[in-house]
Amino acid sequence: MDHERGSRQVGARVPRDQRKLPPGRHGIPADQVADDQRGRILDAVVTAVGRRGYADATVEDFVSGAGVSRKTFYQHFANKQVAFLAAFDGVADRLVTAVHTAYSAHEDYVASAREALESTLRELAADPDAAALGIVEVFAAGPEALRRRGEIISSLTEVITEQTRNFPQTALGASFTAETIVGAVLEVLYNRVQRGEAEQLPELLPDLLFCVVAPFIGEQRATEERAKAQRIATS
Template identity: 45%
Template sequence: MGGGTEQLPRGRHGLTREYVTDHQRGRILNATIACVAEHGYPDLTVEAIVGAARVSRRTFYHYFRNKEEAFLAAYDDVARRLATRLRGIAALRDATFAQRVEETLRTVLTFFAEHPAEAQLTVVEALAAGPAALRRRHDALLAIVDLVDRSTHALTDGDDPRRLPPITAETVVGGVVEVVYSRVERGETARLPELLPDLAYCVLLPYLGPATAAAEHDRLAGGDTPDGPREGV
């Protein structure tokens, strides 16, 4: 959703039922994200959500049975918003592996830096929100691992004995996630984009070797893109 928790106008407002439904549900999701970031999932209550969303308990229970359902819906909403940003990278047919890694990391780190409450919910609190949330997180990580592994197939011939085992992608992705987790958990979410050069180096190292990884690290640390300096960096 990405919006706020503004209430609808009172009385006859001429708004469609669909708009009212989307607006109310969006307010609940945004309130859930904010409350999870403030209190953590274990201390999250329906009372806190309805208070922040400025809706009645009846309205909350019209959409969700409990706080877990609201959390999972908020998680899915954040995931969709991030996926929308990443979709353009997948469409870059002529991009190199290094360019895809750079743009993917930049997009994710920037998204979380711009939305610290969303980062807290998806990266940290999902671990405490029960089996369903853990499955969502697990499935998301598996999808990323599979994407990374498939993206590296073009780097070597299929029969090349130097081809790295699939567990390499799992190790790389797991390491990046742990680094991001530790920063979000420590309240350093706003500084996540600063990690781009180092994380890009770590991802590229096993696939492209130390020389290429170091060159990409130095370029990113200097604020350059493959076509020259980035504006505003």
């Protein structure tokens, strides 16, 4: 049974060009054709899973959405789960890259955290289907999907730990505090996306920023940073 989340608009996602390649002899190299087919299938996976959920999405949804045959689908992916994992990796790579880029661009932890959160929230809001697949439906896709999610959590935890290792406020240890922060942010994102509120995620920036930086810089300065983020958001 289909189960679209909340009031999320089905047409919100803007995938890559999904026009079919011209039929017959078109002179396009075989590897380019294969890459185009794979890309369209992955876009269709994100759309179908994001809108229907992993359990209800089918291979038929993928092939019809991509405009390819079942034979072509199975030339690229062994089954539904393998296709999901490939789509999940694509979504996760974009988000993790944005976070790593933000933290490598600044020596100041607060500036890094603000940019990382802003990039992540903006990316998810721009593609609600990808947000649903990567944040919510990963829990329905089996042990391998959860293992990959765990690797992402570990990667993000390491990034925060490295930047905050020398803060005196981390009495529980920088790594444990960072892991707690990552888990808490993901839980907030899960709840909002599950309710169909992916497009409103950027509004959470001030509050999430406070939660991410307060354990390291203290409540007073974190409150100031939250207020600053609110002023920027409303200006």
